[in-house]
Amino acid sequence: MKFLKRNTVKMLAGAIVAMSLGVSAPFAQDSVSAAQDAIDSIEPVLSYDTAYNLQLAIQKYEAIAAAGGWEPISRGSYGLKLGKSQGHVRGIRRRLMASGDLDPNLRLSDEFDADVDAAVRLFQARHGLRLTGVLDQETFITMNVPVQEKLNQLRLNQARVQELVPALADQYIVVNIPAASIEAVSNGTVERRHTAIVGRIDRPTPILQSKVHQINFNPYWHVPKSIIRRDIIKYMNDDPQYLANFRIKIYDGNGEELEPSSVDWKTEEAVQYSFRQEPGAENSMGHVKINFHNKHAVYLHDTPQKSLFGQNRRFHSSGCVRVDDVDQLVSWLLQSNGEWDQNAVDAAFESGERLDVSIKNPVPIITTYITAWANREGVVSFREDIYQYDAQGRVALASD
Template identity: 55%
Template sequence: MVRIARAGAKVAVIAQATLFGAVAMLPLSANAQSPLQVLQQHQKREEWKSRLDETIKGLDAFKSDQPTLSADTVAYLERSIEKYRAIVANGGWAAVPNPPQKLRMGARSQIVVALRQRLMTSGDMDANLSLSPSFDSDVDEGVRRFQVRHGLTPDGILDRGTLGALNVPAIVRLRQLETNIVRVRAMSGFLGERYVMVNIPAAEIEAVDNGVVRSRHTAVVGKIDRQTPILASKIYELNFNPYWTVPVSIIRKDLIPKMSEDPEYLARNKIRIYDWNNNELDSTQIDWNTDDATKLQFRQDPGEENSLGSVRINFHNQHQVYLHDTPSKSLFTKDYRFDSSGCVRVQNVRDLVTWLLESTTPDWSRARVDQTIASGERLDVKLDDGIPLYLTYVTAWSSPNGVVHFREDIYNRDGLGGSMPEDGPVVVLQ
């Protein structure tokens, strides 16, 4: 064992000597670093890389199998409110100045000092760390932690979205918590043994089974001018390889303008036109300069280009909305996922469908779900028992491990007059 340890140490010394010697042979310019400085920077980068791996693994601690709306969420929120009241009473936090470009690990700037102070105040960094201008692994870890709590991609980069969230005043965050505890209290009763919850501001879906989250799904929800409604209902049916019947609102807002610009749009997207006697019409029979098209039916054939993707999940409601798959998977990777006309698009929808079917219709398995979709067969499956569904609007909540989460008040329902700092949105970062 001693020999192995000594051998390892000898190899490390040789490696450092080799690097040192190779650098030493390079010509030095007036601004060049010494070989020793290069070696020190190399060692620091290796240390940062090791810390980065630990940070990414540490972010898993943010994940909880407890649902956003649990019997204990009110208590978690109450503790968070006390914490943020103390932050506000102590003066809140100062805004982080706009850097001329994105900042990431390895950067050095006085703005990093302000960033450190901001992250320390909200508990995203250890308050005992230094106020160095160096964007080191500690800052990277703090930024990633902050990003996870605010629904941003945890890449450790100080970009426009992260800076905007950092500069929301502490008093606004406190008001968010106080507003949302009222919402959470209203839903703190029994929601069902098994239920699905869509949190609209988070653009996220939870499938909950006996108080435990069985799966979480990234979602795409309604645009600001085509909002996903807040409601409670029951999922009663699944449509495999569905047709899409275009709602009148989309005919008016989307199809008519697109057909005026591109007469081949419907044919290219395999959308057929029918009158109310189910007679198929040709697009040339319609005056696209009028609203005549809103008096007809438009139906898209099943297939890869179908706007509903491979499956549609139906629940009772008067808004003509539903959960569904989508062929546009790239939207799930974005931080801003408010892009639908009110329906909810579901990432990894097959996992959710399998879970919906497994207890109500036992002869369904994931393999059968995959096989049905692959076959292209049009199939409607009724659930033996309706599964409760909640479309909710929660912009701030707390988890069992004390982590406080915030989301943008995208539909302006918090009544706080917006959450941007007084000097407006960030516009600099390139």
């Protein structure tokens, strides 16, 4: 995990609070790292303090709304970036000043200077956008979301957090679906933060609470019936060598292996059989599967598709959650087992051998849906309502 530079965060996040009060505050020279540092807090997205921090954020956005909110930025602002100079920049400056991303004591010039560049990147960081500094399409659309909508989002998420905090333990894992992020928390502090791949819109990651109880090193992948029906049949019709190429075997009800050629791929016959992918480089589980009891048959796991972690929108799975730097999360989970340090975990990965390890002290896991949160420094973050739970006004999300 990239832990924040505490002084930088205090300066930048403090700047946000100061700006909302009309007080000038300095920005870091490196606008990219400063913007990222402002949100990479050691504070969890879900904790006992989060509800209080959200209440302060609500008060801040109520004050913004009472002052008239912010005006939409004009279409002429689209595509503007550092070095540009034109009248539309004034609208960008006013918008960023209103939300506290830009010092309101700066003059309203037509110049897209370093101050505006830093403010745009800070806005992008707070909203989970690419830190380009450019008024690209996503940034343009997000800046034009009315303050009242942001305020409603904060209130809804405060209610969600208040429902969840009674279930928190001293140590737990949170999968925040809208942020496609995982936090490993101990004693109120984020000890590890991981980029994740979560369920796409038509195959959402379920909301649940459970405990991580087992690690499968170099696992088999038992293909879910839903994936056989939705994907495997199609792939085999497109390429009859698909199963062979990915080392997936078919078994009947008696455990006897079948030849792919014996299955009628023009029908749904395949759904009645079991499909198992062998351990190895092609395995969809990668080197490890992290198990927790739930009725949805979902889990955390490694993946051979590492490039997906570099994407901004990481909603690609069929419900399970893929974890970047998963070996470090496994080591964290196995702390209570004693002998499983980072070297032991890495050695198990490299061996390629099947091994199941029970966790001596199962760790609580919560998969949840938090689209707005704040830290004690006053930095308020938002994420897209990818599953439309905010639009539905859902507070009490289904749990396992």
